[in-house]
Amino acid sequence: MCAYNSETNWISRPTAFTLTPLPKLPMSTTPRPVHTSVLPAETLAWLDPQPGQTWVDCTVGSGGHTRLLAERVAPTGRVLGLDQDPAMLELARQQCAELPIVWIHANFDQLSDILIRHGLAQVDGVFADLGFCSDQLACAERGFSFRDDGPLDMRLDPTQATTAAELVNTLSEAALADVFWEYGEERYSRRVARRIVERRRAKPFTTTQELAELVRQCVPRSGTIDPATRVFQALRIAVNDELGCLERLLAVLPRVVRPGGKVGIISFHSLEDRRVKQAFRTPGVWQPLTPKPVQATAEEIQRNPRARSAKLRVAQRWTDV
Numbered sequence: 179m180c181a182y183n184s185e186t187n188w189i190s191r192p193t194a195f196t197l198t199p200l201p202k203l204p205m206s207t208t209p210r211p212v213h214t215s216v217l218p219a220e221t222l223a224w225l226d227p228q229p230g231q232t233w234v235d236c237t238v239g240s241g242g243h244t245r246l247l248a249e250r251v252a253p254t255g256r257v258l259g260l261d262q263d264p265a266m267l268e269l270a271r272q273q274c275a276e277l278p279i280v281w282i283h284a285n286f287d288q289l290s291d292i293l294i295r296h297g298l299a300q301v302d303g304v305f306a307d308l309g310f311c312s313d314q315l316a317c318a319e320r321g322f323s324f325r326d327d328g329p330l331d332m333r334l335d336p337t338q339a340t341t342a343a344e345l346v347n348t349l350s351e352a353a354l355a356d357v358f359w360e361y362g363e364e365r366y367s368r369r370v371a372r373r374i375v376e377r378r379r380a381k382p383f384t385t386t387q388e389l390a391e392l393v394r395q396c397v398p399r400s401g402t403i404d405p406a407t408r409v410f411q412a413l414r415i416a417v418n419d420e421l422g423c424l425e426r427l428l429a430v431l432p433r434v435v436r437p438g439g440k441v442g443i444i445s446f447h448s449l450e451d452r453r454v455k456q457a458f459r460t461p462g463v464w465q466p467l468t469p470k471p472v473q474a475t476a477e478e479i480q481r482n483p484r485a486r487s488a489k490l491r492v493a494q495r496w497t498d499v
């Protein structure tokens with residue numbers, strides 16, 4: 179079942195199981211994506227999708243990897259393209275007309291239900307390129323950037339309830355320090371948490387610059403890295419429950435990938451990569467195809483600095499035959 183309707187410009191929303199008009203978001207008018215896909219050639223070489231196959235791209239983003247997968251499986255195969263950000267889905271859709279892609283606004287931690295809704299028990303392969311896109315970072319209204327002023331939001335799915343401002347203004351000092359330490363490895367986590375709690379008594383945080391300025395006053399600068407980097411990363415991971423979503427995806431993959439099928443996951447920090455590495459080492463379930471994570475060449479990093487921390491791991495679903 180192809181839920182995308184090109185006449186009405188609607189995209190399936192499997193959580194509601196109805197066709198939902200896309201919300202009007204600032205990015206949906208952006209003509210071209212700013213995001214550059216990481217490790218495109220390596221991803222395609224390791225996953226090696228074949229004509230007629232069915233693949234899932236869990237993280238469509240600006241559609242770069244989705245397009246590569248869809249071109250390979252076309253014309254008889256298809257790609258189910260998921261993203262929890264409807265603005266990214268719309269942007270990607272504009273880049274991938276004519277390709278056999280079903281666009282689905284959903285969190286990838288719902289993958290099993292989504293496949294059932296689309297009449298599928300198993301697929302030939304699943305791909306995920308974790309985190310967020312340059313387009314989301316570049317849109318100040320989304321609140322991901324510590325450089326531009328915007329609302330302290332950071333939700334990848336704008337229909338979700340909890341924002342970064344809510345966490346910053348309501349979590350206890352100890353809980354804030356834990357978030358900054360566990361998800362950002364911020365050495366000054368306690369100091370930042372204490373100062374946040376002191377400051378919010380007078381005035382709750384509403385903008386990215388209010389928070390970034392406070393962090394810059396607490397954390398000494400080291401090299402060229404902005405002192406607010408780790409706190410912003412930690413908050414984004416917490417707001418979107420990024421590690422919880424990854425764990426739920428990893429848990430469901432053995433059921434939804436057919437024997438002999440493949441999974442490829444690109445991660446951007448050790449908290450993610452550790453989880454992927456451990457899951458792919460489960461004997462009798464996965465056979466890791468990449469003994470070491472695949473990383474970008476110096477040339478790609480020069481072209482696309484975001485690729486410097488990307489790690490691709492690929493595994494094949496175990497088969498006895």
Ligand SMILES: C[S@@+](CC[C@H](N)C(=O)[O-])C[C@H]1O[C@@H](n2cnc3c(N)ncnc32)[C@H](O)[C@@H]1O
Nearest residue numbers: 215237239240241242243261262285286307309
């Ligand atoms: C790094 S970008 C993907 C870039 C994409 N591969 C490309 O080539 O343009 C990550 C995307 O995944 C989405 N995303 C992150 N976590 C998600 C989740 N749990 N479920 C669905 N989408 C998610 C983000 O909204 C973002 O658009």
